Amino acid sequence: MKTVYPDSKGRYGQFGGKFVPETIMFALEDLERGFLEAINDEDFKKDLEHELTHYSGRPTPLTYAGKLTERLGGAGIYLKREDLNHTGAHKINNAIGQALLAKRMGKKKIIAETGAGQHGVAAATAAARYGLECKVYMGEEDIRRQELNVFRMKLLGAEVIPVTSGTRTLKDATNEAIRQWVSAVEDTFYLIGSAVGPHPYPKIVKEFQSVIGFEAKAQYKEMHGGKLPDKVVACVGGGSNAIGIFAGFVNEDVKLVGVEAGGKGILTGLHAATMANGREGVIHGSLTYLLQSEEGQIQEPYSISAGLDYPGVGPEHAYLKFTKRVDYQCITDEEALEALNILCLEEGILCALESAHAVAQAIKEAKAMSPDENLIICLSGRGDKDVHTLFEQQKEEDSHDQ
Amino acid sequence: MKTVYPDSKGRYGQFGGKFVPETIMFALEDLERGFLEAINDEDFKKDLEHELTHYSGRPTPLTYAGKLTERLGGAGIYLKREDLNHTGAHKINNAIGQALLAKRMGKKKIIAETGAGQHGVAAATAAARYGLECKVYMGEEDIRRQELNVFRMKLLGAEVIPVTSGTRTLKDATNEAIRQWVSAVEDTFYLIGSAVGPHPYPKIVKEFQSVIGFEAKAQYKEMHGGKLPDKVVACVGGGSNAIGIFAGFVNEDVKLVGVEAGGKGILTGLHAATMANGREGVIHGSLTYLLQSEEGQIQEPYSISAGLDYPGVGPEHAYLKFTKRVDYQCITDEEALEALNILCLEEGILCALESAHAVAQAIKEAKAMSPDENLIICLSGRGDKDVHTLFEQQKEEDSHDQ
Amino acid sequence: MTNRMKEFQNLKTPLFVPFITAGDPSLEATVDLALALQNEGASALELGIPYSDPLADGPVIQRASLRALKNGMSLEKAIKLVSDMREKGLTIPVIIFTYYNLLLQLGEQKFFELAAQHDIDGLLVPDMPFEESKELHEACLQHDLSFISLAAPTTSRERLKEIGRTAQGFLYCISSLGVTGTRTSFANDLDRFLENAKASSHVPVLVGFGLSSREQMQQFEGKCDGFIMGSAIVKKIEELGPELVNEETKDKAIAAFSDFLSKVVPVKKVYS
Amino acid sequence: MTNRMKEFQNLKTPLFVPFITAGDPSLEATVDLALALQNEGASALELGIPYSDPLADGPVIQRASLRALKNGMSLEKAIKLVSDMREKGLTIPVIIFTYYNLLLQLGEQKFFELAAQHDIDGLLVPDMPFEESKELHEACLQHDLSFISLAAPTTSRERLKEIGRTAQGFLYCISSLGVTGTRTSFANDLDRFLENAKASSHVPVLVGFGLSSREQMQQFEGKCDGFIMGSAIVKKIEELGPELVNEETKDKAIAAFSDFLSKVVPVKKVYS
Ligand SMILES: Cc1ncc(COP(=O)(O)O)c(C=O)c1O
C-alpha cells in the first residue's frame, strides 16, 4: 500500500500540479532538480540532521500524557512535542531544510510569506543562522494584528514587506511572495511555509517535516516493544505538521485523523474547514480543496488560531481525504480552547491554539477507544504566541458572565 | 580541588546557613532528610531523568555559534541551549526536581515565589504535571507588570496570590512564601526558584540544575575528543543556571565567569550587581552578598531583565567569589540589548534578556581569547517573554532619534 | 478557430491586442471601452475576468479586479457581455483571460457552451502552464476556440519548441519576469528569446507584460508580430473610471481614452 | 544578665511582655508608649527594630516597620531611645528584637557597646535559630545581655532540650505556626509542647504569637509563666497613630492605649 505520489507532474491523484504562470515554471523545475540532488546527497542529509539536532533540539520527545489519559479513561495518549523545537513549532524543521537547500542551490536571498508570523519567524531564523538575506511578505492587516512577530522578524534581520492586495492576509501574502519570486528567481529562493503551493513544494515540505513521523514512530515502537500506535491525530492548516507526522504511519495499519478549524461552527460560515466545506479548486498553484464562492473567488477563512486560517489545504491531504486514507474532522474555537485548558491543567503543557484542535479531537477519539489502545497527538507548537489571544478571550468571557 | 561545601550547617565558607525563624527549622530538617533520601534513591533518580528527557526535552543541545565566532574572530563560542527546555528556560529543571521531591515526601501542595513569573510558570507547570496544588506568591507590583504570566499560571491551575508587603516585588514575594510555608508546613512544599534561601535549598537547586553542566561537559568533550572548554560564562540572578553549569566544570581547569546585571551602570545605583556592589548580609535565610543600605535595609535592585532583579545571590556564588574560583562581572542593560541583537542576527536565536548578559560578557571574553580556545555560554532561556520589553525599548529609542 | 481569429492571423503586423478587465469601471463601460479599442486599432481584445487572487497580475490589474468584483462581474457575465459588444459592432476576436479556478468552477462544458453562444474566440489561462493545459487545449480545439499559450524568457528551448508547435491564435511572449504592470526595462536576452519563439511558432508572436508606450514597442520592431498591452490601458481606465460611469461625462471620457490610445497603438488599422 | 532581668525572672507570674516597634508612630511616642506599658503592668519590653524584610512578621508588624522606617528609625537609634525611656522612668528590662542583618551591619562589637551605654537587657533575633546563634549567644553572656531563644511546636524534643538548657532571660514559646499576628486558634499539641518546654527550661517560659485577649491567655493558665503580646498592641498603636503624634491629642491617645491595655494585660502588677 506504499504511496507513490506525487507523479512526475506533481499530482496526487487529481490534486496538486503546477498551476502557475509560465514565468515561474523554470524556477520550479530548477527547484525540483536542486531538491532531488540535495536529498540524494549524503553531505546535505548530514548537515540537515546536524542542524536539526544541534541547533533546533531534535529529537523532540514523545511524552506520555498520563494524567490526561487517566482523566478520559480511554486510549493512552502520547504527545509528539514539536512545541519544544527552536522557535516553538514544527515550522522550523521545514525552514531549516529549505534554507539549507537554498544555500546548496547557491541562492543568496530567501523570500517567505507569513500569516500570523510563525513561518516568517522560522524563515527569518533560518536565514539568520545560514547567512541568507530574508524578505517576508505579510498582509497589512496581519502586520497590524501581529506587531510583536513583525518586530521579531526584524530583530532577526529580516525585512517585512506589507502586502496591500486582496484581503491583506495570508493568502494575499502568498500570492505576493510568488509574484515577487517570479521577478527575482535568479538569486532568490522562495521558502514556502506549509505543504501547499505548486509542485514540488508539497513534496519538499513533506520531506522536511517527515522527521516528525519517523521520530514518533521509532520512539513509540521503542516504548512499546516494536508495536505501533492505533491512531495519530494532527491539526491541518496548510497541512505540514500533519503530513509530517502521517509520513511515519501512512503505509502502516494506523488510523490517521486530520483536524481542521471549525471556527465558530461550519454553519456560521466562519471557519477554515477546507475539506469539510470546500470544493476542488486552485489556490497558490495547486489543485486542492478550497473555500470559495460559487463562482470560484477564494474566500477568507476564519479560525481563532491564525495558523489554521488558510482557505486551501496541501494537495496530498486532498488526496488522502479523497482516498479516505485519512479521516478529516473539524473542531470549533470553543472546543479547541477547552482542550487547551485541559492539557494545561493535566500535563502542564500550554500548546498552540492550532495544536489544541488536534488535542480536542484526540480527546473525543480517546474516550471512544479502549484503554489498551494508544494514540499520538502531534503537538505542533507551543502556546506562548497565543497567550494574549487567550487572555483577551478570557476577559471577554468574564465580561459576558457579569 | 574538589568542593566539599556546603558543610552540615549549610555553610559555604562563611556564607549560607539557615537564618530563619525557629518555626521553619523543622521543615528545613524534614526537607533535607527527604532530599538526601531522594537523591540516593535509584527510582527517584530514574523518574527525574525520565521526566527531564521525555517531558522537558533534555538533553538540550550544545550549539556551535559559527557565525558569531567568525564575526568576533576570537574564541569558538558554544551555546548550552536551556532556552529549548519546556517552558523556555532552565527554571523547569529545578521545578521538576523539587516537584517530584515534594511528591516523594508526600506533600499535596506546593507554594512558590515569583518575580516576573518565570519560576511561577515553571512551578505551576510541574504542579500540573504531577498533580500538586499550587499557590504562587507574587508582588502586587509584579502582577501589574506581568499580567500575561499571571494569566498563564492560572491557566496551569495555580492560584496567584498578590503580595502587598514591602516593595511588592520578588523579595517580598519570597518573604511571603516563606511566611506562608511556616503555617502550612505539614502538607506543603516550598518550591524555591533559584539557588538561594536557607540551607538546604541552595544545595537542592544546585543538584537539580547541575544537569546543565554535566550535559554540557559531556557534549563538549564528545565534540572535542575529550578536551574541556577554556571558559564557561553564565548570568547570575539568584544564581541557579550559573551554579548548574558551573557544577560540571568547577573541579576542572576551566575558567568560570558569572555575569550580574549592571543595569543602567553601577554608578547610577540602578543595578542588580550584588557581588560587585553588595556587602555580606542575610536575605531569605542565607548569609551572602546583598544590596543593602548602610544600616542593613535590603534595597530594591534594578535590571532590564526581571530574572536578574534579585538583591541577593546564592551563597555558593558568594563563596566562589570570595575564593576567587569564579570571576564575576557586570553587564549593563545596553550591553545586554546589543548582545541580544547580535545573537539574533548571527544565529537566529532570540535569547532571554537574562541570558543576553552572559552573551555580552562572552563576546568581550571571546574577543580577547585566541581562535583555538573555546568558551561555552549558558543560554539560560529564550527571549519570547522579553519581546514586549524589547519592542517598547525600540519604540522609545526611535522616538529619541527623531 | 473562429473566422475572426483567422482574419486576425492574417492582419498586417504589428498586431495590437489590448487587455481590459471586464466590469471595470462598470459592465456598460466595458462594452464602450471595447468598441473604442477596436476603433483605435485593436487587432483583438483580451477580456480579463476579475479574480480574487490574480497570481500573475501586478497592482494595477489587481485593483481593477477588485473594482470589477464589487460590480458583480463573473466569468459567465463577462462572456455574456461579449454579445452586447458584438451587437454594438465589435468584430475583432475576443479572448477570455481567466484564472483557472473560475473556469473550473463554471465547468468546462458550460464554458464552451457560453463561448459558442456569445462569440468568443479564444481562451487564455495565465496560471495554466503548458504541462497542465493539454486537455483544455484540445477541448478548445474541438470547440473552435484558440487556446493562447504563453512563453517566458526563462522557458527552456525544448519547452518553447513544444509550446510554439501547438500554439493557437497567437503566442504570448512575456517580455519580462515578474507580474503584469508597466515597466521601464525588459529581460536581457529578450532578442534571442523572440528569435527562438518566432522560429518555433507557426502563429503570430506577440510580446506583452510591461509595455506602456509606442517607443517601447519600437524596440521590438521586426522581432515579433505584435504587442499586448494591459496595465497601461487599465491604469488609464482607472483614471477615467468616475467619468466613465457618469452618464454626463461618459462620452468625454471615451474620447479621452481614444486619444490616449491613439498615442500608444503601434499602427492604426481601420476595420469596416 | 542585668539586674533588671534578674528581677524580671523573679516576678510573680503570669509575666507579661509586650512588643512595640521602635519609631512607630514616632520616636517620641515610642517612649511614651513604653512607659504606658510599664504602668499597665508590663514585666519587660520587647522593642522591635523596623526591617525592610521582616520574615517572621505578619502584616500588622510589617506595616509598623514601614512606618517606623519612614520615620528614620534604625537599630542604633532605637537603642539610644532606650536611654530616653530610662530617663522618663522605665525600669523594666528592654529586649531588642532585631533581624540579624541589622545587627550584622551595625557590627556586634558596636551593638554591645551601645547596649551597655543605653541600658539594654536582652536581645532577640527572630531569624537566628539555635544552630546559628551559638557565638552570639555567648557574646551576649559576656556582655551581660540575655539572648532570648525561641521554640516552636514543631521543634523536636531533642532541640527543645538543648534550647531550654541554654535559654537566657526567658524562653519564647511560639504558640502557633505562621508569622506574628492575631489569631483565633493555636497549634494542636500546644499543651504538650509547653509541658516539654517547661521541663527543659530553667528560665520562665513565655507564650507568644497571636495572642490578643485575656481570654486566650487564660487557656494557658498554669501551663506557662507568662505571655508575649505583639500584633494586638501594634494594631492598637496603628489605630491611635495620628493622635499619638499630635501634641494636642497625645495625652488622650495614651490614655486610650492604657485603657486598652488594662483589658488585655493578664494581671496588673505595679512597679515602683
Ligand atoms: C503551531 C502550529 N501548528 C500548526 C500550524 C498549521 O500549519 P500546518 O498545517 O502547515 O502544520 C501552524 C501554522 O502557523 C502553527 O504555527
Ligand SMILES: Cc1ncc(COP(=O)(O)O)c(C=O)c1O
Ligand atoms: C531565562 C533566565 N535566566 C536566568 C535567570 C536568573 O535566575 P538564576 O540566576 O537563578 O539562573 C532567570 C530568572 O528568572 C531566567 O528566567
